[in-house]
Amino acid sequence: MKTLKYILFILIIGLLSACSKDLGNYDYKDVNEIIIGGLKEGDHNTDRIYDLAFRDTLILNPTFHATIEGADISDLTYSWKVKGEVVSEKKDFFYIANKDYGRLNAEFVVTNQKTGLKSNYNFFVNVINPYKLGYYVLAKDASNNSLLYCKSSIRVKPQFEEVKLPNIDLGKNPVNIGGTRQYGSSSTDYFNNLVIGVQHAEYPVIMIDSREFIPSLLYNSKSFVGDQTNFAFEPTDVIMDKYSTVIYTVSGGKMYVLQDGAIGLPALYNDAKDYQIPKGGLGGNNNNSRYFFSFYDAKNKQIRLIDIGALSNVPYNFTVSNDQLTDPAKYPNQTFVASQLASISSAIKFVYLMREGNNLFAYMSGYSSDYKANSFDRIATGTIPGDGTIGFAYFETGDNFWYLANEKTVYRASYLGLEFQKYFSLPSDAPGHITKYKKANGKLMVATYDPSFAGAKKGSVYIFNEATMQLEQALPHSVEEVVDIHVGN
Template sequence: MNLKNLTYILFLAIFLCEGCSKDLGNYDYRDVNSISIGGLLDNSHPTGRIYEIPFHDTVRLNPTVTGSLSGSDTSALTFEWKVDSVTVSKTKNLFYIANKRYGKISAEFHVTDKSTGTTTSYNCFLNIVNPYKWGYYVLTQNKAKDASLYCLSSISKKSSFDQVLLSSLDKLGKNPLSISGTKKYGASSSDFYNVLTIGVQDAVNPVVVIDSREFVPTLLYNSSSYVGGGDFVFRPTQVQADLYNEVIYAVNKGKFHVLRKGTIALPAFINDPSDYKIAPNGVATPLGNGRYFMSIYDENNKRVRVWDNGVTSNEYNYVNDYKEIAGQELMNGKTFLACSYANIPSINHIYLFRQDNQLYSYRLDYGADYKPKAFSQLGTAAVPTSNQIGYVYFDGRTSRWYMAAGKTIYMASYLGVEFQKYVQLPSDATGDIVKFKILDGKLMIATNDPTADKPGSIYIYNANTMLLEQAYNHVVDDIVDVHLGILVE
C-alpha cells in the first residue's frame, strides 16, 4: 500500500470517529410525565360526555389526575376549568351553580405540567335542564275534579313528587283523562327529552303537548283547532299520543279524530248511518302502519269496526269501512275489554273479551290485498281472579296482555290468555291498582285509597328483577294516569 492510500484511510477513520462522538452527544433520553384524567364520563367524543344538571342545581366534578412519573403528586401541575369559555376554577375540582341559562354548555378541564409546559385536556357538556325533563309523571284530580301534574325527577336530588306548574297556563282544567308521551333524541341515547301529551275533558285547552326541556306547552288543542268550523265543541273522552308519529288520537262525542300540527281533523266516518260510538279503551292504538289501518270497538252497535285509507299516501284519512268480515259473530254476547294494533308478524289487530268467568282473545287477519280477511280466536282461559278487573292493556313492545285486579297485576302471552301473576304489591300497600306502565326497565304502579286525605300512592319496581325499589304512600290526590320518561339504566 503506498503512502497516498494510507494517508487517505487514516483521514477517513479520524473523520468518522469525530462524527460519531458529536452525534452521541446530541440525544436526551429523559422520560416524559404523561398525564391521565379519570373519574369523569368516558366517551370517545365530547358529544357523548353530557352531564344533565337541573336549573339552579350545582355541578360537582372531582376528577382523578395521575402522572406516569409523578403518580398522584399534583404539586407540579396547574388546573383550569372553563364553562361556556369562561374560567370558573383554578383548582382540580369543579363546583358550578347552573343558574345562567338552559341548554348545552361546553366545559373544558386543562391540566398543565409546569416542568415541561405540556397541557392535557378533557372536554364535555353541561346540559342545563328543567328538573322535570326526565322523571316519573303522575296526572291527578282532587275532590273537585281539578287536574294537577306531579313529577318525581330522575335528575334532581329531591326524592319527592313535586307539582309541576305550566307558567303559560292558569289551570289544566277539570276531569283529567290521560298522560302519554314519546322521547326525542339528540346525539346519543342519553341525550333525550320527553314530549308529553295531557288530556283533560273540561278545559280551555283539552289537549296540551309539552316539551319537557323547559316544561312549556308547544301545542294547544281546543274547539277552535277544528278544521271543520261550525259549532264544534272539543270535550274528549279519550286522548292518546302515537308512539312513533307526531300525531294524537282523540275520541270526541264517541267519534275518532286525528290531532296533528295544531289542528283537529274531521271525525272518521262522520256520516256513519249506524252512529258508531267508541267504547272506553276501544281504540286499537296505531303502531307503525296505524296511519293506514285502524280498528275500534263500537259500543253502540256491539261490534268491532275496521277502517283503512285504501293503503294510499293520504295517511290517517280513513275511507274504507269494512262491515262484513268473517268471524265477527265470534264476539257476539261477550263484553269488550280492550284492543290494540298488535305489531306482530301476520297479526294486525288483537282484541280481548269476557263472558262470565272466561276470557277470549281474537286476532284480525289480512289478505294479500291488504284487506281485512277474517277474525279468528287466539285463545281462551278462565279469569285469573275473583277480584274486579281494573286496568287492561296490550303492550306492543312485549306482545303481552296485562291486567290489574286489586293489588295484583297479571300477564299473558298474545298467543293465549292464561294470565299468570306478574307482580303483587306488598301487604301494607294502600288502595287498589288504578294504572301502571312498563318502560325503560321500570314498572310504575299507581293505587288510590279513597279513605285517605291523599289517596294516591306510587310504587316503582325494577321490571327485570321485579324488586320493589321505591314506595310513596299517600303522596298525591286521586291518580288518573301515569307516565315514565327516564334514562335507561
C-alpha cells in the same frame, strides 16, 4: 477562467465553515408540567360531558401530579370558566345550574406560579331539564283539577315533583298521558315526546318536548279544520301514535286524528249508524294505523273495523267500515274491555277482549296484504282471575300477552288463550288497589288508589325492575288520584 476561480474559492470557504468548532450552549433542562387527573378522560371535550339537572350542583374534585418526580407543585392557581366566564378560582368545582339549558362550553386552567406554565382541561356541562327523563303521573285532586308529576331519573329525589307548564293551566278532568322516546345524535341522547289529554281545558291536548318541558303543539277547538261553529273539543280518550307525532282522540263520541297542529274531520264522517265511542273504546295503534283502525261502538254494541279504502288514498282519512265481519250477533250480551293492534307471527292482527259476567272472550281480526280486514274470529275463552274485578286491562305488544289486575295482583295470559296466571303482586301492606300498570325500557310502573286514606294524596306508585321483578321504588301516598301513567326513564 476568473469565474471558475471564484466558484472554487466559495466552496473552500464553505468547507472550512463546516469544520469550525460549535460553541453553542445545549444545556437543556426538563420542563415540569402539571398533569390534571380525577376527571373524565378522552381525546376531545365531547368525551368529557357532565350531565347536570337544572338547579342541581355539579361537583368536580381534580387531582394533580408533575411530570418530574418530586417537583414542587404547591404554588398553583386555578380558574374554572363556563361559557367564557370565570365562575370559580378554587381547586374544586361547585357549579349550580340555574341559568342556561343545553351543552355549555367549560374550561379548567391550572397555572404554576413558579414557572408560569399552564395546563388546560376542556369539557362540557350539559344542563338538562330534570323532567327530561323519568316516571310521569297524570292525576286529579278532589275537585278534578289536573296535576302533572314526575319522578326524575336524572335528579335523585326521594319523591314525585309536581311539574308546572309555563303560562298554561292544565284544566279539569284529566284523561291520558302517553309518549314516545325520541333520539338525538346518538343512542344515548334521547328524550320524550309527551302528550297530555284533559277534557276541560284551554288546550285539551298538549304535546311536550321533555328537553325543556315546554309545549311543542297545542290543540283546542280552533285547531279543527271543519266548521268550528258548533264544534266542542272535549276529549275522553287521547292516544299518541307509537311511531310519529300523530294523536288519536275521541271527542263527543267521535274519533279524530290530530296532526301538525290541526284536528281533522271525524272518522266515518257520514256514518249512517252515528257511532259513539265510550271511554276506553279506542283501539291501540302501531305503525300501520295510518291505513286502518278499530274502536268499539257503544251505541250499536259493535266492534268497528275502519280503513282508508285504497292504499293510495290519504292516510288517516278513515271512510270505510267493514261491519259485515263484526256482526254483534257473534258476541251477544258481551261488553267491551280492551283492544290493541299487534303483530302476531309477523301478521297484522287486531286483538279484542270482551266479557260477560266473570267470563272473558278473546277475538282477533286479520288483514290481507293490502291492509283490508278479511276475518274476525273468537280464539279463546276464560274467566276473570282473582275476585272477579278488573282494575285495568292491557295488551302488551312486546310479548303479546294480556294483562289484568285486581286488588294488589297483576295477572297475564297469552293471546292464544285466556288462562291467566299470577305475574306479580304488590307488598301486602301496599295501600289501595291497582288502577294502572305499564312497562317500558326495562321497568314496570304500577299505580294504586286508596279511597280510605284521609289525606289528599290517595295515590301510590311502585316501580319494578322488569328483568328481575324486584321492587326498586315504593312511593305510597305520593300523589293524588292517578288517572294515567307513563314510563319515560
